[in-house]
Amino acid sequence: MSGAEIALRVLTQGSKAETGQVGTLQQFRSAAIDMTPSTAAATSSALAAIHDLASGKPSPSGAAMSSADAVDAVKQWAKSGLFHAAAQGNADDAVRAAVKDGKLPTLPTLDDATYAVLSEPERKIYGVVGVLQGMYDAQPKTLAEALSSHVDAVLQSYPEAIARMQAGVADGTLKEAEGWKGIIADYQQQLDAARSGKMEIHSVDDKAQVREIDEFTVHDDGVGWSGRGLRVEADIPALQAKYGTSHVLPGASPYIGAYVITW
Structure with a gap:
């Protein structure tokens, strides 16, 4: 049985991987030292990532792989049923969960020559996983992180934004009749609250007040890959009444759920 076949069996056998297949995979890792150094490192890294995914273990460092390791990993993933939807350019629940939980190593940006090595299905896997990783990485993992x-x-950003709006009002580019003075005042109040440490964050469990709609879909329009993360729907008057302030900013993350920032 080849090393790739061993790794894929580990990936697809679920709980059995933790008991019966780890030793066999370790034997293949040891045998890899007979390869050239670059091939051994790339293959060992890719198989380790597949084993970690099967066992539910997060990627050790979260650091981006080298380009060579990334190509080898994507080629291994293309042989697994887990990435069937990704190979067609779609993000399904299985791949979303693997990326969200940090079970895949972070893919680096590939140069044109390296990218050309990948087949069309492999390029789609690379695109889907890469976009999902970017979206999930941008999500706050704790309430403290969301507030910070x-x-x-x-x-x-607000000092420069306020200065530009004030200049626009002064030279007539922004019309006072359109409410720009009020917008500037709102920006200034929020900046003052941030500077004085008066902003607070609250978890919101009532979906009638704040509701997050997780999408995390990926699309290739022929020019490049793009994605949609999550949408937030909120009852602003209800939040203002609950927290006793007109200044409320609802938000959400797949890691911490819905929240509202107040000041």
Whole structure:
């Protein structure tokens, strides 16, 4: 049995992989030292990633693979039923779960020459997994991270945004009649709250107040890959009444559920 066949059997046998197949896979890893150093490293890395996926173990470091390791991994994934939908350019629940839970190593950007080595189904797997990894990586993993990310974004971008809007009102590009002074005031209040540490975050369990709709779909329009993450629907008046402030910003993450930031 080849090393690839061993790895794929580990991947597809579920709970059996934890008991009966790990030793066999380890034997193949040991045999890999007889290959050239670059081939051995790439093959061992790809098979290790497949074994970790089968056993439910997260990718050890989350760091991006080398281009050679990535090509080898994608070629191994293409032989597995787990990536059947991805090989057709679609993200299904199985691949979404694997990416969300960190069970696949992070794919790097490939140059044109390296990308050309992949077959069409392998390119689709690379595109689907890569886009999903980017979307899930951008999601906050804790409430503290969600709040910190928003505060940082406000502190970094709002001063310049306020200055530009003020300049637009001053030179007439932005019309006062269109409510720009009120918009500027809202931005300034949010910036002041971020600077003074007055922003707070609250978990929201009531789906009538905040509801997240997870999509995490991937699309190739022939020019490049794109994706849709999640949508948030919220009852703003209900949130304002509950938290006693007109300043509410609903959000959500597949890791922490729905939340609202107030100030």
